[in-house]
Amino acid sequence: MDLGLSGKVALVAAASQGLGRAVAEELAVEGASLVLCARGEKTLNATCDAIRGRTGTDVLGVAGDLSVLADIERIVSEGVGRFGQIDILITNTGGPPTGKFETLSRENWDDATRGLLTSVLDLTRLVLPGMKERRWGRILNITSIAAKQPVENLMLSNSIRGAITGFAKTLSNEVAEFGVTVNNIMPGYTATERVQDLAQTLAEREGVDTAAVRARWESEIPMKRLGNPKEFAALAAFLVSERASYITGSSIAVDGGWIRSIL
DSSP: OOOSOTTOEEEESSOSSHHHHHHHHHHHHTTOEEEEEESOHHHHHHHHHHHHHHHOOOEEEEEOOTTSHHHHHHHHHHHHHHHSOOOEEEEOOOOOOOBOGGGOOHHHHHHHIIIIIIHHHHHHHHHHHHHHHHTOEEEEEEOOGGGTSOOTTBHHHHHHHHHHHHHHHHHHHHHGGGTEEEEEEEEOSBSSHHHHHHHHHHHHHHTSOHHHHHHHHHHHSTTSSOBOHHHHHHHHHHHTSGGGTTOOSOEEEESTTOOOOOO
16 A cells, blocks of 8 residues: 655654654655654664665664653754655653652652653644645554553653543644544553563562463553554554545544543
8 A cells, every 4th residue: 555655754753763763664664754863862863774775765863862852843944945845743752660659759740641641742842833834734642542541650651642642632633634644552561671671560569471461461551562663653644644644633542442431
């Protein structure tokens, strides 16, 4: 299936590893040029080189912290300077610290809000005018199953990712007439570095090994396994494609059936 992404420019946040990298690789295969950002410059450069070498696509890596407005402005500015425009925005950040409400400080909440929510608002604010002017654009927020069904011990993620969902649904209605779609994609338990770190944290807290934590998660998933980042990336690429032009305001899970609700 030709997704119509050849010649498009995609900005993928937190793309040096995990789900962000998987999505970037999938978009590159489909012919999109890439602006990739992450905090760690060394890992980011290695990722850019790998994608460039594998696909031949034009890739720009810009190191920066998405909780810092000046860094976000620089990332977008360098991307537009290189390619002339940003057609696709995929927002993504690392997960916030785990913990229950009484273990989390005001600073924890402020940091998580800047990293998870404010970064999405700032990135969108910078790329949306160009999308509206060209009457074509795709905004896809990588959120979490926690936005649909709260995950134990993830107070920050459960709370703030829900706010992103509300923002995206409202914005989708505001910009639909300009040919801009806004959707959320909700990863479940997927074999990434973040999930491995979460398993390690839980294992240490419970006095078990990480294999036991992973086995518990797998038992809760109807497919009885963790997801593969490539499975997630395949849907992400479709949602930002020309083929998905009538899908907007949606939150779609890639979770092996973990979410129990009907809607």
